[in-house]
Ligand SMILES: Nc1ncnc2c1ncn2[C@@H]1O[C@H](COP(=O)(O)OP(=O)(O)O)[C@@H](O)[C@H]1O
């Protein structure tokens with residue numbers, strides 16, 4: 001039996017509740033398959049598009065005097081509830097259809113960050129939908145938001161993305177796992193909080209869920225970290241005629257590709273860095289990146305990119 005942390009990418013979860021529910025239903029089948037094969041699974045997820053959409057809606061309502069202002073950390077917490085709800089429902093339905101009695105729980109998770117993290121001065125985390133360059137520049141002038149180009153897909157608002165330091169609810173998450181529950185935690189990278197004289201306080205930022213998932217996987221001593229996103233594999237020379245799929249790479253090879261600038265910041269780079277962090281302390285640990293659609297194929301070795309400390313030196 002292996003303990004596996006599976007992180008679902010926010011961008012890979014679609015753009016509407018209907019799309020998200022359909023995508024999650026499909027993934028729930030594979031996740032329950034992993035559990036019925038005897039593995040212990042813990043789930044985390046991103047929230048970039050979702051927290052951006054919630055924040056946009058709340059700002060619109062507040063600007064029109066229809067609600068109070070809802071700060072960004074509150075929007076992050078709402079995104080955990082929204083995505084956790086879809087995951088819980090899909091997993092419960094799938095478990096029940098197989099006569100499995102596992103309980104499913106989403107833990108609203110706070111993650112401590114450093115208030116002096118330089119990320120607060122340099123927003124990098126894309127949230128919300130994609131805009132054209134002209135639309136992005138107009139919103140920047142009107143609202144003062146910061147936009148950046150996102151991996152060749154268009155312009156998106158970016159917010160600070162500090163490093164996760166510690167998971168506030170870790171003990172609760174560990175206890176739930178130990179008592180046989182299927183746990184969803186660290187959603188959206190966790191709601192970022194700082195320690196103050198008066199206790200914990202939310203800060204406006206979005207922690208990268210890949211980094212939080214790696215921290216969670218390390219903290220609960222998982223054997224494997226699986227990151228599910230929109231692409232089946234990681235590539236070098238991504239998007240070019242010379243693009244090449246990576247099958248199983250060592251930490252040293254992955255680090256070399258990072259130095260060559262093969263992975264886009266804000267999208268694939270944090271995933272690779274999270275995988276490297278996770279596998280760094282134990283030779284036996286593996287990390288895998290593949291698509292939400294093809295988890296079963298990746299587990300069968302047909303696709304997906306694996307990173308391990310020593311690697312298998314196989315590329316196609
Ligand atoms: N070298 C690369 N190989 C594969 N995908 C890459 C690469 N560099 C950038 N990407 C982009 O990264 C995206 C995954 O990151 P992102 O959309 O942020 O993920 P998430 O699903 O976690 O929200 C892919 O869909 C792809 O567009």
Ligand SMILES: NC(=O)OP(=O)(O)O
Nearest residue numbers: 010046047048188209
């Ligand atoms: N919080 C976060 O990393 O979200 P995405 O997976 O949407 O990038």
